[in-house]
Amino acid sequence: MSAGGLPRDTAASVAQAVLLEGVSKSFRSGKGSRTEALRDVTLSVPEGKFVTLLGPSGCGKTTLLRIVDGLIAPDIGRVEVYGSAPRPGPDIGLVFQSFRLIPWLTAQANVEFALRSLALSRPDRQAQAHEYLGLVGLTGFAQAYPAELSGGMKQRVALARALACEPRILLMDEPFASIDAQTRELMQVELMRLWARRKSAVLFVTHSVDEAIVLSDQIVLLGPRPGRVVESLDVDLDRPRWAYDTRSDARYVELRRYLSARMRDLVLADPQSEFFQREPTSTETAAPENEPTASGR
Amino acid sequence: MQANPDGGKHRTKQPTNSMTTGAADAGRSPLPDPPYWQGAAVVGLYRLGFLVLLILAWFWASQSVQRNIIPTPWATAEAAVKLIGEGRLPDALLSSLSVYFSGYLAAAICAIPIGLLMGAMRPVGKTLDVFVFALSATPRVAFIPLIIVLLGLGPQAKIFVVFLGAVMPIIINTYAGVLAADDELIEMARSVGAGKGRIFLRIVLPGALPFVVVGLRIGATIGLINTVVAELYTAVTGLGGLLAVYGNTFRMAEYFVIVLTLALIGVVVTEILRLIETRLGRWRQRS
Numbered sequence: 001m002s003a004g005g006l007p008r009d010t011a012a013s014v015a016q017a018v019l020l021e022g023v024s025k026s027f028r029s030g031k032g033s034r035t036e037a038l039r040d041v042t043l044s045v046p047e048g049k050f051v052t053l054l055g056p057s058g059c060g061k062t063t064l065l066r067i068v069d070g071l072i073a074p075d076i077g078r079v080e081v082y083g084s085a086p087r088p089g090p091d092i093g094l095v096f097q098s099f100r101l102i103p104w105l106t107a108q109a110n111v112e113f114a115l116r117s118l119a120l121s122r123p124d125r126q127a128q129a130h131e132y133l134g135l136v137g138l139t140g141f142a143q144a145y146p147a148e149l150s151g152g153m154k155q156r157v158a159l160a161r162a163l164a165c166e167p168r169i170l171l172m173d174e175p176f177a178s179i180d181a182q183t184r185e186l187m188q189v190e191l192m193r194l195w196a197r198r199k200s201a202v203l204f205v206t207h208s209v210d211e212a213i214v215l216s217d218q219i220v221l222l223g224p225r226p227g228r229v230v231e232s233l234d235v236d237l238d239r240p241r242w243a244y245d246t247r248s249d250a251r252y253v254e255l256r257r258y259l260s261a262r263m264r265d266l267v268l269a270d271p272q273s274e275f276f277q278r279e280p281t282s283t284e285t286a287a288p289e290n291e292p293t294a295s296g297r
Numbered sequence: 298m299q300a301n302p303d304g305g306k307h308r309t310k311q312p313t314n315s316m317t318t319g320a321a322d323a324g325r326s327p328l329p330d331p332p333y334w335q336g337a338a339v340v341g342l343y344r345l346g347f348l349v350l351l352i353l354a355w356f357w358a359s360q361s362v363q364r365n366i367i368p369t370p371w372a373t374a375e376a377a378v379k380l381i382g383e384g385r386l387p388d389a390l391l392s393s394l395s396v397y398f399s400g401y402l403a404a405a406i407c408a409i410p411i412g413l414l415m416g417a418m419r420p421v422g423k424t425l426d427v428f429v430f431a432l433s434a435t436p437r438v439a440f441i442p443l444i445i446v447l448l449g450l451g452p453q454a455k456i457f458v459v460f461l462g463a464v465m466p467i468i469i470n471t472y473a474g475v476l477a478a479d480d481e482l483i484e485m486a487r488s489v490g491a492g493k494g495r496i497f498l499r500i501v502l503p504g505a506l507p508f509v510v511v512g513l514r515i516g517a518t519i520g521l522i523n524t525v526v527a528e529l530y531t532a533v534t535g536l537g538g539l540l541a542v543y544g545n546t547f548r549m550a551e552y553f554v555i556v557l558t559l560a561l562i563g564v565v566v567t568e569i570l571r572l573i574e575t576r577l578g579r580w581r582q583r584s
Contacts, residue, residue, distance in 0.1 A: 088487050
C-alpha cells in the first residue's frame, strides 16, 4: 500500500461513513480448497465523499461491497458503517450491475418494495416512490414492467429504488457495466446530478478507469487474487464535472494514463490472467516520470 | 396494485390504432400491426378446419371398417342426444366430476403447502424428495387393490385414487418452483432490509407460481385419467362405468359419446389452467 496511512484515532472514525480495517475473506471453492477473495483490506469512505474502487476482474470488488452492506461477514477484520457493524437495510443503498428488478412488479412497485422497510403509510410510500421515479426521469414509466424498459431505464429504476430510502451511504456495484457506452456516459452525468443534490457517501465499484476519474473524489486501486488495496489517490478535478469537458483536462489525462498503466500491470502480473506475462510491463516501456500526486489522503 | 388499467389499455388501444392508420394515412405505416383478435380468429379458423377434417376422417373410417365397430358421426350425435335426454350422461358426468374435483382439489390443497415447505426448508425437502420421486414413479394403479381393501369400493376409494394421481406432479413442480427462486433477487431483497417472510411472500412465491400452475395442469390430466381408472376398478359408476358397459356390449355410438365427453372435460380443464398461466405470466410476454 503506497497510500498514506488512514486515520486510526476513534474521533476520526466517527466522521467516516465506511471504515474497513484488515478485512480478509475467502470462499470455499470445490473440494477443500479455498479462494482468497480479499486480503487485509483497509480503507475508508469519508462522509459525503464519492469513493471508487477500481480494479481488474477478480479483485474482490463485489465481495467487498457485500461485506460493507452486511450481506456477508468478513473472516477477520473490522467493518464499520457510521460507527457500527453494517446491517442490510434502508440506511445502506445497494445498486447492482444486473439491475435486479422484480420482473412481475411495475417500476413503481419495485421502488415501493424497498420502501416497505421504512415505517411509511401506504400513500406516503407511493408518493415517495413516485417522487424518486420522477427524479430519475421515469414518471411516465411508473406502470411499466421491467421487460418493457431498456437497460438504461432499468438501471434508473434500480437507482430510484436505492435512493428512495434516502440511504446514508450508497453502494454501487458496476452499475453501468451492462449498459451501452452512449447511455453509460449520460447515466454518469445523471448520477452526479443526483448525488450533488444530496451528498451521501458513495462507494462505487468499477473496472473502467474513465468512469472512476469522472465520478470520484478518491480512487482506491485494487489488485487481483487476492483482492487487496494497491494504492489510493485523490481526484482533484473541479465539480460539477458535467459543466466542462473533463476528459480533456490535463489532470484527467495524466491520471488516466497513470491508472491505465497500473491496471494493465496488475493484470499482466496476475498468474491467473490470460494475459499473464504476455507483454512487457509499462515500467519497462514507458518511464513513469510524471506520476500524479499518488500520495492518497 | 393498479396493474389492471395497463393490461386493458394495451388491448383496446391496438385495434383502434391500426384502424385509423389504415384508413387515414395508409402511406405512413405500410404494415400496421394486426389487431390482436385477428391472430386469435385465424387460429380459431384453423382449428375449426382441422375439426372438420377429423370428422371427415371419422366418417370415412366408419364407412370402411366393417361390422359397425366405428359408428358414424351422425349415429354418435343421435346417441348423445338420447343419452342426455334419458339423463344417463348428465348423471354419470355429475358423478365423475364430483369424484374428479374432490380428489383434485384435495390434492392441490395438500400438495402446494407440502411443495412449498419442501422448497423453503431444505432439510425437509432433501429428506422427502427421494420418496416423492419414488412414489410418483410407481404406477398408481398398483395401489388400487390396497385402496379397495382399506376404503372399499365407494366414492372415498375413487377420490383417493384421483388424489394419489394428482398430488405428486403438483408437489414436485411446486418444490421445483421454490428451488428455482432467483438468488440475485433474494439478495437484493435482503439488501433493502426485507425479512424472511417478505422475501418468501414477494420473491419466492410469485417466482414459483408458474411452476405451481404447470403442476396443477399435469395433475389435472393425471387426475382425470385416474377418475376413469377408479371407476373401472372399483364400483362401476360414472363415465368410466358407462364406458365399460357400452364397450362390453358393443354399443359403439354410446361408447363414442362417453369418450368424447372425457376429451371435452380434459380440454376445458387444461384450457382454464392455461388461461390462468398466461394471465399470471403477463409481465413476461410484453417486451
